[in-house]
Amino acid sequence: MAETWNKKEREKKKKQKRNEKAQKKQEQKENSNKAANPASMIAYVDEYGNLSDTPPDLRKRIIIKAEDIEISTPRYDPANDLPATRTGIISFFNHDKGFGFIKDLKTQESVFVHVNALSETVAENNKVSFEIEMGPRGSNAINVKLVK
Numbered sequence: 001m002a003e004t005w006n007k008k009e010r011e012k013k014k015k016q017k018r019n020e021k022a023q024k025k026q027e028q029k030e031n032s033n034k035a036a037n038p039a040s041m042i043a044y045v046d047e048y049g050n051l052s053d054t055p056p057d058l059r060k061r062i063i064i065k066a067e068d069i070e071i072s073t074p075r076y077d078p079a080n081d082l083p084a085t086r087t088g089i090i091s092f093f094n095h096d097k098g099f100g101f102i103k104d105l106k107t108q109e110s111v112f113v114h115v116n117a118l119s120e121t122v123a124e125n126n127k128v129s130f131e132i133e134m135g136p137r138g139s140n141a142i143n144v145k146l147v148k
Contacts (some may be wrong), residue, residue, distance in 0.1 A: 087147060090126045102130060102141050113141040120146050 043051045047060060086104055088111070093100030099114035100122075111132060117140070122128060130141040 084131055085129050085143075086132065087127065087129050088141075090122050090124050090128060091121060093124055100124075102128060102144070108141075111139050111141045112137075113144055117142045118144050122146065 043053065044055050046052050046056060086106065088104045090101040090113075091101050091103040091110065093113075095115075102111045102113050103109070104111060111129070111130070112135075117130075122144070128144050129147050129148045130144040132139050133136050133142045134140070
């Protein structure tokens with residue numbers, strides 16, 4: 001049976017690939033002896049977060065105390081705690097739709113108020129006392145009373 005030219009070419013390519021593979025394998029064996037040194041396998045992180053093979057400059061080191069690191073919720077600070085009852089001014093109120101907004105006098109925060117949370121009828125620029133409750137869309141005023 002006669003071999004065709006294409007078959008010979010395929011055999012040549014296969015043989016060449018086998019030789020290249022064997023050569024790469026031999027090179028990896030030779031280089032593996034060089035990498036046996038543990039110092040050559042260490043990587044360092046510089047001050048910008050990039051990996052490098054040179055150790056960092058110890059003069060640029062910043063010492064951080066473990067007590068200063070806060071991982072979860074911050075510690076309770078009673079100075080930041082606002083009183084349960086706040087005072088504010090009705091900045092907008094629509095009687096037809098039954099809602100409006102109160103501007104807190106201390107934080108200048110605008111708080112939503114619904115007609116169901118009112119104990120008396122209110123008008124714009126009335127001074128009121130209220131409590132805050134977190135709703136699905138943000139803070140809501142509850143127990144709203146006129147301040148005289």
